[in-house]
Amino acid sequence: MNIALRQLRVFVAVAQELSITSAADKLCLSKPAVSMALSELEKQLGQQLFDRHNNRLLINEQGRRLLPLADELLARSQDIEHLFSQQGAVTGKLNIGASDTLGNQVAPFLLRDFRATSGHLEQTLYIANTAQICQRLCEFELDVGLVEGRVHHGELHSIPWLGDEMVVACHPQHPLAQLSAPTFADLEQQQWLLREPGSGTREYFLNHLGARLSQWQLAFELNSTSAIINSTAAGLGITCLSRRALSQAEQLKRVSILNLPITLTRDYWLLYHKEKYQSPLLKQFMRFCENWSGE
């Protein structure tokens, strides 16, 4: 009757991958080992955890109920191991998801400072767009997400975090860069460089700037912020990005930032799953994030 952590590890992997085959890869086990461990767990609990249909697994109500509990139990067993590993050293893995701008421009400095103050070194940074971050939080594969733009998701909590200024940039020789006080009207009829759909930066432009312009043209779409900066520096169009992302390019005079009449701001958000257990390490990291000023 006694369930084992081994079985729960298998269950969580299968619940995340929704496939025996890829769960087996992840766990470095053979497929039958995973299949048998899972069906034994289901037998012990007296409940199916997945619906088997068309030779595929689909997590069911029972499985969804077990997932946070199993994840917590495993996390707590990890906590115990780490508590006793090296005396006083902060150990354990931290899986952080971040959207493009935050992941590339902010997270490196955030992690540098967290490492310096905590001594903790085992972080993984997963950079993807907001939608993917949310999905992986729901699969319990990420501990925390750092995203631009508010997220409305029933299973996730979001707390506002840091701020950011959004600016419009162009090539230094661009006519706009010569204006001492450009207006929104000057931004019309321009060629804009945008991120791909699903990106928080793109959403921001569409909702806060594009919506104010009677006309604008799409120069082209790029799924990388630095490619957008390079394209701006190459004179292919103008763009709206966070000041953080542009600071280096501006210092090198590769791009110019326009002095618009109003300041555009954007909040960042810390995301975490409502039902996911927060290990002491995770709590420490979240507190650190909340108090972190930027520089």
Added chain:
Amino acid sequence: MNIALRQLRVFVAVAQELSITSAADKLCLSKPAVSMALSELEKQLGQQLFDRHNNRLLINEQGRRLLPLADELLARSQDIEHLFSQQGAVTGKLNIGASDTLGNQVAPFLLRDFRATSGHLEQTLYIANTAQICQRLCEFELDVGLVEGRVHHGELHSIPWLGDEMVVACHPQHPLAQLSAPTFADLEQQQWLLREPGSGTREYFLNHLGARLSQWQLAFELNSTSAIINSTAAGLGITCLSRRALSQAEQLKRVSILNLPITLTRDYWLLYHKEKYQSPLLKQFMRFCENWSGE
């Protein structure tokens, strides 16, 4: 590196029994199995959990740190099993400790009502004196304790619970029983029947009644409340007990309760260990206790 629940079960048993031999009995395992499982756990954690001295085990700082964590992990794994056992049924074991009066006079009715409202049937009632209850709470063998008399113990929390009136009783033909308004002075020079040291009832007498009397004699000591009642009914002395414990004997006119000038009251207390994990079932029981009026 991965620890197993099996190992933690062994560890907890050894920590409670402080002996490989009796832990093995408790777990229905051989001594070598327990010894090996424990030393493997210690090897995995990289820490001794017990000091070995003179062929005896003594839990050390590391072990004390692990005990509540291990207990919680095991309790949570039990929670998972029970959640999935019978749909909706309330399962899981509840280990309740109670001092003599509470265990004999109150707990049966408390448990009857809890069973009726919750449908939960797996309770164990361990009746012992307050000191023993505290010890077993500290060993994580009991979930909750019901005791008379305040307890000051660093590892335990106590919350006031119910109340009780303490009364003085004697044989119906005893001279004291003939007085319509006996005073404290009348109680002097009497022969008293007391419980053994460590009993809350005894402590109550010594602190609240005996201390007020310039003289009193010990008739003799008994480690059972009903033996004290019978001894009182047999005219061997007078006694101070809770009205609850005496109600039947009084109705049968086997003893008389004196009408003293002041009412002596005594609080009961709910005890639980600060670091012990409270399962949903335990929380439910505690809430039930707090709201339970008596009848």
Added chain:
DNA sequence: GCATATCTTTAAGTAAAACTGAATAGAGGC
């Protein structure tokens, strides 16, 4: 529609772990 992937599960054999009984070693009581 038949062959071919892809996926899960069953079966049989193997490797690993958990466990036992007997024996060993140390400590204390008589």
Added chain:
DNA sequence: GCCTCTATTCAGTTTTACTTAAAGATATGC
């Protein structure tokens, strides 16, 4: 010293966990 109580070590056995191979089931390609 002898007996009894510990915990642990050792060697052998049982049980569990796992792997490879194969089968069954469902979809995909031609």
